Amino acid sequence: MEDGVLKEGFLVKRGHIVHNWKARWFILRQNTLLYYKLEGGRRVTPPKGRILLDGCTITCPCLEYENRPLLIKLKTRTSTEYFLEACSREERDAWAFEITGAIHAGQPGKVQQLHILKNSFKLPPNISLHRIVDKMHDSSSGIRPCPNMEQGSTYKKTFLGSSLVDWLISSSFAASRLEAVTLASVLMEENFLRPVGVRSMGAIRSGDLAEQFLDDSTALYTFGHKRKNWKVRRFVLRKDPAFLHYYDPSKEENRPVGGFSLRGSLVSALEDNGVPTGVKGNVQGNLFKVITKDDTHYYIQASSKSERAEWIEAIKKLT
Template identity: 55%
Template sequence: METDKRSTILREGFLVKRGHVVHNWKARWFVLTPDQLLYYKYEGGKRDSCQRGKILLKDCTITSPFLEHENRPLVFKLQTQHGVDHFLEACSREERDEWAADITAAINKLQVTDGAMTHQKDPAKSQLHHINLSKVMDSMYDVHSGIKLSNHMEQGSTYSNCFSGSAVVDWLVFMQLALTRVEAVTLASALLEEGFLRTVGMKSVEALRTAALSEQFMDDSTALYSFPESLKKRGSVKAERSLSAVELSGKVVKRGYLLKQGHRRKNWKVRLFVLRSEPAFLHYYDPTKDDINPVGGFSLRSCLVSSLDDNGVPSGVKGNIQGNLFKIITQSDTRYFIQAPSHQEKMDWIDAIREQT
């Protein structure tokens, strides 16, 4: 007996989706099957049994990364065969790339089934150069692991939210996007040529005007560069770091969507959690808002984290929960109740947090 395509789940998890009519962003639970992408609302920490929508994958095209939402660098776009655009945001570059790969594989399999694969160009080959540069830019602009923005002086003038040429080269080599400083300069020159970076101040402007193509970008601590004006609406990476430079300066160890119970209303909401080390902090963000600042967070020093039994509702927990619960008690005795989408994710988060306490 043939298995129904729709009964096979290829992937599922939280994504943040932009609305069609009102262009607000909402966290939804997505389920990928061989021929469609279904999405559901989450109420009280439980998936709504009534699906909110579906995207038929036949003849869809996917663009990942999709960089036109300048304050949301982790978006990818799905366009249906009727030209309807769906904008979806993942919690990390890895998650976005995995979703995009699984959706692309499903679309390609449908085209093979229809005998149409021979007529399709290989988008990866035709857009390789563009996608590579876009991904570099995406990484560089990432709130949590991107290049640091700061104020610089040049010839008596102060320039805000920019970085030096040598800082760009340092970052490209550190992130292993280039093996050597020479490679990094070539890559940075390509970013400059394509408009992903812009010159700031006299020194970099003059270098761009007079240098040969391979020497347009300067590996120099006094040559200044910045992101293009179209990205400035985001408020810059510096805005997040000024909230608390110390607690947000740690290395990102883990990030993902989890459900958190509110302290006052006790309602459950999807939050983007980011775990950092040295210093160890856990911050959470509202993924529906464009604000890059966390809505809350706490030090993991002397915290206690524990798994909660799925049988019954633990004391302090309200609502129609689905399980996979864990609890964090901070040094100041504040209790956080959190639900993971799966048992495995719950255990992964608990292990990761324990390593930092």
């Protein structure tokens, strides 16, 4: 990494004038966040833009776009808003952490507090979020949603923040209320929980890392569901056996994060308005779809029409 660079990598940025989303290469320095266009895998200089961090406020997680749970929002001193999307929760949190550090660079106490917050919470090794969620849904020992009132409105199938904290402790998933609140915040970031009503939504908008989830008998929550979101990936097509692997461009190591066999699969272009139901996100054209032999559907966006045609052609030869 170059001198003075705190972090660099891909983020998907919302356009300023036209609200479309484009992958850009970001470089974080002590007082600015620079972003560059990429062409052919190389960054185009000079930078396309810069965000001055002095006086900036950061909101993470930012839930203003329901279909983009991995957003960070930066608001500059002059009230310009930037929305940046990461490709995973770890990556989003790492960016938010470094940017917050850069914003508060002149206040070492605040930075130290962030380090403690980030490093103190670890899920016990034998417990996965999925296990907790399965247990929450269990009809005999889980948490039972029921109608709850808030400010004169009734919300069906909800539970209180404080009841969830009680349940996490009594089920031995957390040792203290603070730990339970942190765990509930993680479940919320992963969309297993959703805030409902004025109190809990307000806590999220305030954007304080430690206060996302309220241990409170007036804050309401409900079960969420995992969302499908778009990620920037580098694809490699292999011939023997026919396989399409994909890599996370923000990670150094050269191991694919996933892939699938192309034997017996179908590939087709999608019309520019043909974003399928259940697939969320404001996606700008050049989509194609691969249906594998076991009927898994993959949606991939190329950077141009001609590139999409090349990919489809190359995959068809191998199916």
